[in-house]
Amino acid sequence: MSAFRICVVGCGNMALTGHGPAYRKYASEHADTVLAGCCDLDRAKAERFRNEFGFERAYTDYRTMLDELHPDVVCLLSPVQYTCELAVEILKKGYAVLLEKPPGRNTEEISRILSQAQEAGVSVRSAFNRRYTPLVMKLRQLMKGERILNITYQMYRRNRRDADFSTTAIHAIDAVKHIAGCEYESVDFLYQNLPEHGGQVANIYMTARMENGSVAQLTLVPMGGTTVERVTVNTDRASYFAELPFWSNPDCPGRVRRMAGNEVTDDIPGDRLVDECTPFEESGFYEENRSFFEQLRNNAPVHCDLQAAIQPVEIADCIRRRIARYEK
Ligand SMILES: NC(=O)c1ccc[n+]([C@@H]2O[C@H](COP(=O)([O-])OP(=O)(O)OC[C@H]3O[C@@H](n4cnc5c(N)ncnc54)[C@H](O)[C@@H]3O)[C@@H](O)[C@H]2O)c1
Structure with a gap:
């Protein structure tokens, strides 16, 4: 199997406490995992996250990161008010996305993400860690x-x-x-x-x-x-x-x-x-990431759990x- 490349957008609190340690553990258990890139508008946060969890490169612009690294999955850990716009843009580029909850602030936002995922034909998981x-x-x-x-x-x-x-x-x-x-x-x-x-x-x-x-x-x-x-x-x-x-x-x-x-x-x-x-x-951060990565690596059929998150x-x-x- 070829390398499995992970990129992260948003290197704030949840990235540092919940997800970063999960990527590190996953990579330690799967030698072909590449912690390829992490991105934050704040360069210091991106660099800190890169250092702490062993990512290869840090960016301040996610478009540049995706165009250069072509990851297998993008983990979107941005503030709620940006989730919809960022998720739609990343899905449009054809990348599978694990996005932090909530997957939209209202039905309009979740519907936009869902339609874009369906149009692009890629998997999306909403990170409801419970x-x-x-x-x-x-x-x-x-x-x-x-x-x-x-x-x-x-x-x-x-x-x-x-x-x-x-x-x-x-x-x-x-x-x-x-x-x-x-x-x-x-x-x-x-x-x-x-x-x-x-x-x-x-x-x-x-x-x-x-x-x-x-x-x-x-x-x-x-x-x-x-x-x-x-x-x-x-x-x-x-x-x-x-x-x-x-x-x-x-x-x-x-x-x-x-x-x-x-x-x-x-x-x-x-x-x-x-x-x-x-x-x-x-708290489930490891399992929500691990099981999504495994689905993607095993070429499981495109899976989107956003329908279940609409209500x-x-x-x-x-x-x-x-x-x-x-x-x-
Ligand atoms: N699962 C949970 O238990 C739980 C708990 C709290 C928060 N959350 C969710 O996690 C997400 C992040 O919350 P947080 O507390 O880590 O917020 P945070 O503000 O600490 O971190 C978000 C980071 O995203 C960065 N960012 C914003 N726009 C960006 C962009 N365009 N490109 C790159 N980086 C960008 C910000 O600079 C910031 O560093 C939110 O969606 C929130 O709802 C989940």
């Missing part, structure tokens, strides 16, 4: 074949005064859809405005009816007391409790438990599911616009 978090994968495996009755998802953060928390909330919205294995039928939203922390700051409560008849409750709290993400699922046979690890939060390395009657039938700590207890493995983008946009009810 889908690839080893404990979430294990939870889904344990529940297989059981009928889901309800899901609760608690996303708590501390001191998050973001003007637009919907771009973080979309993780929980997508994760619930992924765990339920179906789309949302309707959602009622309640906003607890916290103007003392800034004009747009609000805790968000969602009650959703899912298409498979289950009910989901999401509590999305930017101004909580700690940083955790916890999921509870009741099925027709058992109750599941998952504590997800990320960024060294108090639940690290996390665990998932299955209880049926008075018994704990499964109790799986997160550290059993990863090689090393590092945020980039525990999470629509629902996150409801939060942005403080809509009270969503119906599919």
